Amino acid sequence: MQNVDVAVVGAGPTGLALACELRLAGVSCTVLEKRAEEPNLTRAFAVHSRTLELLDARGLADDLVTQGIVVREVSPTPGAVLKLEILANRYPFLLLMAQSRTELMLEKHARELGAQIVRGCAVTGLAQDGDGVTLSTTGGEMRAKFVVGTDGAHSAVRDLIGVKFAGKQYQTHILLADVQLARPPQETLFGVSNPSGLALFVPFGDSWFRAIVWDRSREQAPLDEPVTLAELQGSFRRITGDDYGMSEPRWSTRFLSERRQAERYRVGRVFLAGDAAHVHSPVGGQGMNTGIQDAFNLGWKLAAVLRGRGGDELLDSYQAERHPVGESVLKITDTLFNLVLSSSKVDAAVRRFIIRNALKIGRVRTSIAGRLSGVGIAYKPLSGTHQMVGKRMPDLTGVKGRLYEALREGKFVLVGADAGVWSDDVVSFEATSTPPVVLVRPDGYVAWAADRVNDGEVTAALRQWCGQRP
Structure with a gap:
C-alpha cells in the first residue's frame, strides 16, 4: 500500500495547482486522475487578475501571459463597459487562455517539484480514522494523512464523504463549440445579444475560437442531440x-448550466476544492480561477499542519474563508447569467439599466472590477485585528525586487522587520516605501499587521503563525 502525506483526487487546474503548493512546501503528494489521457481540448478560457497575481507569486504568470490574449475591458451587459485598468496592479486585464494550456503549465511545474501524477486511476472507496485516510482505487489501496477532492462537479470524493451539493439547474440550453473562422470579427471579445438569443466568440490565439450560443428557437432541442455545423451556422446567422x-467544430456540447455548492468543504481529513466544491454558470469565467485560489488557500495550511505548526483551527479556516467566497461567486455568476440569458425580457432590461447606471459611479466600478477579477476578495478577520488582516496584499517594490517575487519560495514574508530566528521559514522583505509592518501568508493575504515595529508584537505574530523557536 502506498503512503503519502496528501492524496489529491483530480488532475484539473485546481488539483495541479494544489500539488504545486504542497510540493513547494516539501509535502509528499500524489495526484490521482481517472482520465487516462491528458486533455487536448478546453472548457474554461479566462484567467483573471488575482489568479495571475498568485501565479506570479510562484514565477509562472509572465510566461502564461505571452501565450494568451490580453483583454483590457469587458462588458458586463450590452451598453456598459468596464475598463480593467482600474485594478491598478501588475495584471490589470483578463487573459484569454485555453484551459488545456493552463493545465499543461501547472502539470509541468508540479512534476518538476516532484509531484506524482497517476492517470487512469479512479477512486472507488474512502475510509478515514484519526490518523489518516485509506483510499480504494482501481489501481489498489492508498493511505494518506489528508485527501483533497478536486474531481469536478460529479465528484466521487464528495459523494463518498456524504456532502450535499445544494443548488439548482438552469433551464437555458447553451451550445459550446470550438471552431475556426474564415471571417473573424474585429472585436477581441465579440458578442451579440438580442430577442433571438445570445452569440459570442472567444479567441484562443491559435486560430481557434470558442463559440457560445443561446438560441431561443432551439430551446427545446434534446440535450443528447449532437451539435452540428449547420445548427451553429444557423444560430449565428439568426442572432x-x-x-x-x-x-466544422473540433469539439461541441449542448448543456444545462448548474448553480451548486457543497454544504461543507471539510469532513475530518478530507477536503473539497474547485468544481467539487462549487459549480456555476460559465458567464464571467469564474470557475477555474476560484478553484486555483482554493488551492493556494488550502495548500500552505495542510503543509503547516503536517509540519506541526498548526492544528484543526487552521484547517477549519479553509472552510471559513473559502466557502463565503464560493457563495459570492455563485451570486455574481447568477446575476450575470440572468443579465444575458434571462427568458424574461422585462427582467433583463431592468437589470441592464441598473448595471449601466451603477457603472457610472466610481466606487461601484472599482467594487465590480474587484469582484470579477478576484482582486477584491478578502477574508473576514478576527475582531480587534489590524484593518489589513485578511485582505489581499498588493505587490510592493523592495530594495531587492518585488514582494511577489519574495513569495516564490512559498513561505511567509515579513515586510518592514527582520524575521530573526524564523529566517529559515520566513522571508524578510525591505520595502522602498514605509508601509505598516506586515506578515504576508504564502497565498498573498495578510496574516498580521501593525502600524509600527514592536519587537514583542512581531515575535508573537511569528510564533503564532510560524511555530515556536528556541
Missing part, C-alpha cells in the same frame, strides 16, 4: 446576421 465562415 448576429453572419456565420463568419465557421468550420
Whole structure:
C-alpha cells in the first residue's frame, strides 16, 4: 500500500495547482486522475487578475501571459463597459487562455517539484480514522494523512464523504463549440445579444475560437442531440446576421448550466476544492480561477499542519474563508447569467439599466472590477485585528525586487522587520516605501499587521503563525 502525506483526487487546474503548493512546501503528494489521457481540448478560457497575481507569486504568470490574449475591458451587459485598468496592479486585464494550456503549465511545474501524477486511476472507496485516510482505487489501496477532492462537479470524493451539493439547474440550453473562422470579427471579445438569443466568440490565439450560443428557437432541442455545423451556422446567422465562415467544430456540447455548492468543504481529513466544491454558470469565467485560489488557500495550511505548526483551527479556516467566497461567486455568476440569458425580457432590461447606471459611479466600478477579477476578495478577520488582516496584499517594490517575487519560495514574508530566528521559514522583505509592518501568508493575504515595529508584537505574530523557536 502506498503512503503519502496528501492524496489529491483530480488532475484539473485546481488539483495541479494544489500539488504545486504542497510540493513547494516539501509535502509528499500524489495526484490521482481517472482520465487516462491528458486533455487536448478546453472548457474554461479566462484567467483573471488575482489568479495571475498568485501565479506570479510562484514565477509562472509572465510566461502564461505571452501565450494568451490580453483583454483590457469587458462588458458586463450590452451598453456598459468596464475598463480593467482600474485594478491598478501588475495584471490589470483578463487573459484569454485555453484551459488545456493552463493545465499543461501547472502539470509541468508540479512534476518538476516532484509531484506524482497517476492517470487512469479512479477512486472507488474512502475510509478515514484519526490518523489518516485509506483510499480504494482501481489501481489498489492508498493511505494518506489528508485527501483533497478536486474531481469536478460529479465528484466521487464528495459523494463518498456524504456532502450535499445544494443548488439548482438552469433551464437555458447553451451550445459550446470550438471552431475556426474564415471571417473573424474585429472585436477581441465579440458578442451579440438580442430577442433571438445570445452569440459570442472567444479567441484562443491559435486560430481557434470558442463559440457560445443561446438560441431561443432551439430551446427545446434534446440535450443528447449532437451539435452540428449547420445548427451553429444557423444560430449565428439568426442572432448576429453572419456565420463568419465557421468550420466544422473540433469539439461541441449542448448543456444545462448548474448553480451548486457543497454544504461543507471539510469532513475530518478530507477536503473539497474547485468544481467539487462549487459549480456555476460559465458567464464571467469564474470557475477555474476560484478553484486555483482554493488551492493556494488550502495548500500552505495542510503543509503547516503536517509540519506541526498548526492544528484543526487552521484547517477549519479553509472552510471559513473559502466557502463565503464560493457563495459570492455563485451570486455574481447568477446575476450575470440572468443579465444575458434571462427568458424574461422585462427582467433583463431592468437589470441592464441598473448595471449601466451603477457603472457610472466610481466606487461601484472599482467594487465590480474587484469582484470579477478576484482582486477584491478578502477574508473576514478576527475582531480587534489590524484593518489589513485578511485582505489581499498588493505587490510592493523592495530594495531587492518585488514582494511577489519574495513569495516564490512559498513561505511567509515579513515586510518592514527582520524575521530573526524564523529566517529559515520566513522571508524578510525591505520595502522602498514605509508601509505598516506586515506578515504576508504564502497565498498573498495578510496574516498580521501593525502600524509600527514592536519587537514583542512581531515575535508573537511569528510564533503564532510560524511555530515556536528556541
